[in-house]
Amino acid sequence: MARNFTPTIVNPDGSRTIHVHRYCNGCNRNIGDVTDAEMDASIAGLSLPDVREECGCIPLKTPVMGATCTFGSGKTVWEIVKVNHNQDGTIKDLHLSKYLGDGYTNRWAQVSEIRNLKAQTLRVSLATILALREEAEKAAKKVQDTIRSKARPGQLMEIVGNTNSTLANYAHVYAIHLEDVAKEAEAQS
Ligand SMILES: [Zn+2]
Incomplete structure (x- = not known):
C-alpha cells in the first residue's frame, strides 16, 4: 500500500485542515497519511495494525505497490506500480516501472520472475503519483x-x-516524490 503525505491545508477562511500521519510501530518513522481503519482503531482505543513490513524495518515477503525489485537476472531496479489479483486473492501479475527513471518504462512480471524485493523507501512512490x-x-x-x-x-x-x-x-505530493528521487539518485551515484 502506498500512502499520501497530505500536508496541513490552509482553507480560504484561514482555518486549517490537519491531516494525521501514521508512525511506524517498529522504528517510529512517519510513513504517511493515516488510513480510515487506523483512525477508527485509534478512536476506539484499539491497537493499530502492524506496519513494520510496509515501513521496511522487517523484510518484505509479499510484493506490494511502491516496493522495489529486480527482474530475472537483470540488474535494473523496478518499482511495483500495480499488483493484479486473481479472483481467489492470489497475485496474478505485477506492473513494474523503472525505479528513479524518468520515462516511466512499463513492464509486466510474474511473482516468480522478480528478485530482491525491498520495501518502499521513497516517501511518495511512483504508484501514488500515477494515481494522483x-x-x-x-x-x-x-x-x-x-x-x-x-x-x-x-x-x-x-x-x-x-x-x-x-x-x-x-x-x-509530486514535489515530494521528485525530491526523494533526486536524493535517492544522489545516494546511489
Ligand atoms: Zn519502521
Whole structure:
C-alpha cells in the first residue's frame, strides 16, 4: 500500500485542515497519511495494525505497490506500480516501472520472475503519483465539461474550489516524490 503525505491545508477562511500521519510501530518513522481503519482503531482505543513490513524495518515477503525489485537476472531496479489479483486473492501479475527513471518504462512480471524485493523507501512512490495524476486530470476535465455546459457562476465556483485542492495536493505530493528521487539518485551515484 502506498500512502499520501497530505500536508496541513490552509482553507480560504484561514482555518486549517490537519491531516494525521501514521508512525511506524517498529522504528517510529512517519510513513504517511493515516488510513480510515487506523483512525477508527485509534478512536476506539484499539491497537493499530502492524506496519513494520510496509515501513521496511522487517523484510518484505509479499510484493506490494511502491516496493522495489529486480527482474530475472537483470540488474535494473523496478518499482511495483500495480499488483493484479486473481479472483481467489492470489497475485496474478505485477506492473513494474523503472525505479528513479524518468520515462516511466512499463513492464509486466510474474511473482516468480522478480528478485530482491525491498520495501518502499521513497516517501511518495511512483504508484501514488500515477494515481494522483489520474485524479488531477479527471478534476481538470470536470471543470472543462462544466464550463462547456454553461454552468451558472455559483455552481462553477464550487467545482473550481474542489478542483483547486485536488490539483494543489497533486502538485505538492509530486514535489515530494521528485525530491526523494533526486536524493535517492544522489545516494546511489
Ligand atoms: Zn519502521
